[in-house]
Amino acid sequence: MIQYIIRKLLYGLVVLFLVVVVIASIIYLAPVDPARLTFGQRSDTASLESKRQELGLDKPLYIQLGKYLKDLSPLAVIEDSPRSKEKYSYLKLIPIGDSYFVLKTPYLRESFQTGKSVGAILKASVPRTAILAFSAILLAIVIGIPLGVAAALRQNSMFDNTAVVTSVLGFSIPSYVSAMLLAVFFGYYLSAYTGLQVSGSVYGLDDLGDERYFWANLILPAIALGIRPVAIITQLTRSAMLDVLAQDYIRTAKAKGLKYRTIVFKHALRNAMNPVITAVSGWFAALLAGAFFVENVFQFNGLGQVTVNALLTYDIPVVLGSVLFTASVFILVNILVDLVYVVIDPRIRVE
């Protein structure tokens, strides 16, 4: 089991390495000059050149890449200089000449645009996105699973047909469309009744300049993001339940004289959960990676919005940082889901 997790984590590292190489190469090859973008229209060749040198953009790809990986790696040989202290917090392990072999925090560099460290940018935006993703997926679980179960138990009834049709409609609507509709109706026209705003983030500064949470700002984006997962989880739960209810062991449970409720919730539901967990985890990871459109509509200032802005301004360190974060989330969620499978279904033995 532990062996399995270690192996998965090692695979994960390989994946992260490939992500860095691929993304960095694409950016390097693209015919855009980040140095020019930092200065805007008015710039002279000399200052552009010095900016390029400062950013290390004049070096060939493999040197840039090597330096980036060195900054990223938790183990590296570095000089014990003030510049290093500025970049990482580190623990000296073995002295090598003037330098040290150290255990250090990964350094994601600084934004070309704002000069803020990418680590700090992620630290500020990720919690917002995490709260949003978590709310959306919670909505999907709390509504989708009971709805799916109820529809399966009343197969071919009016209720079931309505649930099926509505869920098809639900996942056919792109989330930015539902986001805009929600924002306009509940945040603008009905704002007097709902008390909600068209846009705003869940965490920010209030009128007096204090940082605090604005929970009301979570409602509309969470619903907009949640609609599609709700629809898909309803459908999946329904079909998995129908499948399980036709199994022999459900007949055995009936022959034991068990109550209908026990049969449905103890014997059927747990067996129906496998495909649902796959969907929930996939969606959760995807939402954590940032819901670009929905965050943009609501000006949510989460990871998605940060990434989109970074792409627009060619802010390479921020793009790389958020892509790496996203990849790590996918890897970790996948390992976590494998563990959940083992808990829920004893037939799955990790080898």
Added chain:
Amino acid sequence: MSENKLLEIQNLQTYFFGKEGTVKAADDVSFYLNRGETLGIVGESGSGKSVTALSIMRLVQEPPGKIVGGKISYFPKDGTEIDLLALPEDEMRPYRGNNISMIFQEPMTSLNPVYTCGNQVIEAIILHQKVNKAEAAKLAKEMFGKVQLPDPERIYRSYPHQLSGGQKQRVMIAMAMACKPDILIADEPTTALDVTVQKAILELMEKMKAETDASIIFITHDLGVIAEIADRVLVMYKGKIVEQGTVKELFTNPQHPYTKGLLACRPPLKFRLRRLPVIQDFMNETGGELSLEKKATVKDAFMKLRIPEEETISRLKQLKSKTPLLRVEGLKTWFPSKKNFFGKTIEYTKAVDDVSFEVYPGETLGLVGESGCGKTTLGRSILRLNPVKEGRVFYDGIDVLNLPKEEMRGLRKRMQIIFQDPYSSLNPRMTIGNAILEPMEVHGLLSSSKARKDRVVELLETVSLQAAHYNRYPHEFSGGQRQRICIARALALKPEFIICDESVSALDVSIQAQVLNLLVDLREKLGLTYIFISHDLSVVKYMSDRMLVMNKGKIVESGPADTIYDHPKTAYTRQLINAIPKAGF
């Protein structure tokens, strides 16, 4: 009303309302069950025997099924009479699993895979006996001991997939008997099991019945099994009871032609037959009405088809005079069972361990052994469907295991396999005509698609199906018909050699007889050579000239089929022979 009656069913009518009309699954069925009695219900698939049982429990799937009429009276010990069909669902439920309990055909799928066996057994105990969890656990472990499961503590904590089929059926019996029911309904409880395991389960049911004073309704398609366990028998055919009586009456003096057919179609052990009698030898069915040929008796049928012993001996001699078609030398198929961190195998399961034998042209070589003895792996290894660790296989002088891929394709035309499960070995989305056509297209047989289609029709007729079946899908066919389709598909490439891997094990005995006859006919007509694999020694003995007995990956005995049956040399073979259900009349 007699004192002794426990259950009386009067005029039970259970219908299924489908798109293609109403099926009268139980059509005016009346019978009774006495206290302490074992009542057998016999019939083939679709005869209504399972539906009758489910009707007693009121577990018929609704829709499409519905109990439309009749009365089911249950007489508990306190002398009252309860009309089960009149009870509201809430009042019916406490009887299920408590007064009347049921075990099913498929032990593999009848237990919930995500809960421990212990958990599933105490559930019923807590529900019906109003005891706490600790007491229920104690009772459950006691029950596991009673059903002779090894190490009840471990079984209690085990999940169903960690147990064998026989052990799972024991858990099911423990579950069903835990609340000391008056009536135990067993619906084909041993059909999915090996004959050796079947014997153990039947003995266990006898023992449990004696201990708990329960009555049993035992449902099966196999009269041989009934003879071992039942006191009285009902024979069902197309939703109706066509004959009933004590086991002895039924076996010595069967009245209804259908009963005669069922008695005759099991492969006999004491002598050899040219072909097996089938139900149709005793009964004609024309336009739904039965026209009976009452004259034929089971004995007549056997005498007519019997092969004299001298003929068997001379046939063996003649077969052995030719050069072997297939030669297997020191074959080993080992599967990795444990791997280290770097994925290197450190332990093997020896499925086939150093096996050598020959098959002569025109011969049927039987391969018999329990589940897990390696017989299926051996068959697949010969055809290179499994990676082989060591050893050689020569087919007609060709070194099969070292043949280049392209040449192997050519050889595959000559060697075919028919699998056990006719349900899962046909693609449900492909018409059966195309299923048979496909191998011919893959191998580029015959020049035009018209010629190939004609050949499919010819093949369908060879296996007693019709040209009109070409465009139908597998779900429209019964199990026996599907197995015929699989045979036709195997024949499509005009093979000389076919491996039949448990090809009749999933079929009713009456259907089994038809398929076995078809295989024998094809062997004679097309000059085929078979390896016939089964766990049932009676079937293997009937089919084969020579027989190999396999245990734990090795061949423990080999020789002419009759010799092995008459003079078994190893305890293992004797155990296989003893497990065959037989009527001692």
